[in-house]
Amino acid sequence: MQRYDLAVVGAGIVGLAHALAAARRGQRVVVIDRDAAANGASIRNFGFVTVTGQAAGDVWQLARRSATVWAEVAEAAAIPIEQRGLLLTARRPEAEAVLDAFLATDMGSGCRRLSPRDLARDWPMVADMRAALWSPHDLRIESRLAIPRLAAWLREAHGVTFAYGTAVHAVAQGRLDTAEGAVAADRIVLCPGDDWATLFPDVYAAAGITRCTLQMLRLAPPGWRIAAPVMGDLSMVRYAGYADLPEAAALRARLEVEAAEMLADGVHLIVVQSADGSLIVGDSHHYAATPPPFAPAAVEARILAAYAECLGTPPPVIERWTGTYAWGARHHLIAAPAPDVRLVVVTSGTGASTAFALAERVIDEWIGIA
Template identity: 65%
Template sequence: MSEIDSYDVAIVGAGIVGLAHALAAARGGRRVLVIDRDAQANGASIRNFGFVTVTGQEQGTVWRRARRSRDVWMEVAGPAGIAVEHHGLTMVAQRPEARAVCEAFLQTDMAEGCAWHDADAAQALLGPIRPATLEGVLTSAIDIRVESRTAIPKLAAWLAAHHGVEFWRGVAVHSVETGQLETSVGTIPARAIIVCPGDDLATLFPDALAGITRCKLQMLRLADPGYRLPGAIMSDLGMVRYLGYAALPEAAALRQRLEAEQADHLANGIHLIVVQSADGSLVVGDSHHYAATPDPFGKDAVDALILDEFHAVFGHVPPVLERWTGTYASAASHSRVARPLPGVQVVTVTSGTGASTAFALAEETIAAIAAQPQGAVA
């Protein structure tokens, strides 16, 4: 690496946000370099459900980004050898207040591909899944799920093989200036630089990331229950967390009831998402705890609350195969995009929705770079 070429776009960070920017830049015909200090994907981009969630995302820009990102996943999954493990979402309404939220949601412009099913029809859709109480289910045909542990490496490999994106792994970026990066292997010239730091809020441009904290989550993998899910499964707790539901006036009554009945779940930021892998095992979560530096330890009491909600929806809890924690950048907004220097963008998703929205966010970033006058620094 003694002689380092110049790049049209250099991207710091090979998580889903960095890869999404690499795809958008490469599709625009640019020479792209991605730099990451880790030897392989290790962070939030693989410690998740792989659930590309459209239904329930915040109304407006975020929902539109999710819808577009879902379409990009469908464009790249086949060519990249990424299996779409299942399609669709089944939102289980356990209480009358939850049913009211679902019915209100269906009146919004976010309800494309969604439908309501009363209790009898809902139970037929759920099959062997036996909620303790059931008002009905909201279904969506839009959402998809990939296995993030394998999808992220496959996406990177495909970007390298078919789009000529270069990856330098195990390389630390010490500083960034307009037109160049100082790294552990030397100075790298680049016309445009995009820093995708994930939840590293201190190394590069900390001022641009001020006000962002970190969120720790706990997740589990359960053994194959012996049946296939109709899609991702969520429950009442998700309707007071995902803003596409939670911002509706009808959600206030549901939150009030949940505060009376499941205060511990809410205090630990728990909502239920269950997705299924090709081997039949179930990925289940999750919880949310916030700190500048979250501790790395999973708590059994938190897992117990997650499994309590699983039991309330499924009626049976298979054996636990794996447990893990993850962290991601968190703020009140969906994302943070900053331009600390000419030609330098800092982009981080601050809502735990990188898999669901990063492709569209990246297209916006690359379009802004392309809109710069010819010869100008982005």
Template identity: 65%
Template structure:
């Protein structure tokens, strides 16, 4: 006999797990179905950097604030360590300083302060070419490789969420989900397939012009010092929309185009986070294609490490691991569609799923179960 659930979630990445959490907290009977044996997509390949500061103004920034609050709430019960708190966003050029000071005048700068270079010793060991930095207290970092499996295990143990692993979802219709292991019956279905744009509802992805973005990442050996918070630099200011959409970004972009054209060409910006074992996760680059090639380019990694050396004033420690990851990419924060009654398709299209999934899932679940705003929070 077909099993019946209140909600079937397709995809056990962070976006699917966020929907499972919100629905389970409402007392719904939830099953999560994923074709992989364990989390293997963007959700475990990322920095685990829950970025609030610099997210696009308005609803995305609010989703990020809400998501950071949920990470803080669930970390203890789920056994997830918050490895770092806050952000140190280094200005290497006067144009970056001007942009950050304009940002500090906005409502998005809640929890942010400016520090001159001389005041950064306890936040930025081995300072390189640094004029100063914006610091924030709202951002946080989890180690995704352990956090995502722990979140799944806790959803199962604490809320009775079921997981079907190594099972592909082949088709979805209202009330019924066809899988490689048989059919499931469900009142509602949320499809969170990450960057699989062709298996389920491909017409919606095509209409929204969703493509894929490939990123190169590295893990470096423990440098012997500790970073209390994530570190970024000038290059991030022209990618994160909370800064990039301010008029002061134009002067910085022009200077970067003149001084670091190869970095801009490969979509490189610097993010450095540190794990409990001292190793650093460092990235990244952005290359777009429907099927990006799987190959990591040495010249791209070298450009990322060159920026590391400029910020920290020292050669990077040895590279321990390299990997690539991909995510769905399109204009706008996310694709949320209702392809049929009681079915939602949800994909974050801006590379910010770890930072925004919980806030987004609360909105989607409230809509799906016809709840008044705030009830799913």
């Protein structure tokens, strides 16, 4: 039985981030996943590596570092960066006040304010807005392409072993029991996302983790291109980097009157564009331990209404899907349920934005790198 320095359970972005961090530090790594290919939250998202708007402090720092790693990995693994930056639009005066308050914080460094005249010149597809914030700190990859390419590059460039289609049903000191036999490893990191039924479900229960489900859409190419992802007023009461500002209270109060159904469905606008010109648009947020598999038309209509408020009449919907992720009150969970075993779960829906830096922290502390 071959022995590894580190065994990673889960080949989503959190698991791959730990594999990268360990491999860069000279560790022999195996990644084990029950599915034949990644098909969970890591590919059912925008591919939007969001720095701007993350919660001030530690999470923002994790996002900044992770964006740097993404840029390094994308170049090495031939993963196209489809878009760079962020355009945060402000339609209501209360949203404009939040935008200005954010620009005055340390997190607003490098960002700039755009006037209606700037928008008319450079972003003519954007509907009538009072102002916008331009940030250079964010980037966007195509998740469906990036996750498989990242895994292939880890295999080819770093010698990481992958065992897909292999379910892990028990973990003990230095050993994983799988459907294909035992795997020996000095250390084990579990990154199962919202699959808590098999391994250490008591840890999830104690942390109060549930599931968040969201609806996503792909729209036909609109005939124009946006250089960066676009967000709107609703995002300013959802993303903590804006929502925690005192100025956000007035915006939330107005939205509770004007957009109560959107708030109830957790709808806020993100629009990104793929290489073929199509737009990925979302999303919504509902919470349950076992979410229903259904995607209500009413929620989709609210997502499209948020789009129309910012970018006009939406093109036809050409694809729909839902996703789920583990959700908790904090950004992430790191637990040690057994000696030399770590359970690492991003519980905020920001795995693509923060996992690389979080994994570096876990691995460095674990193997004693200062």
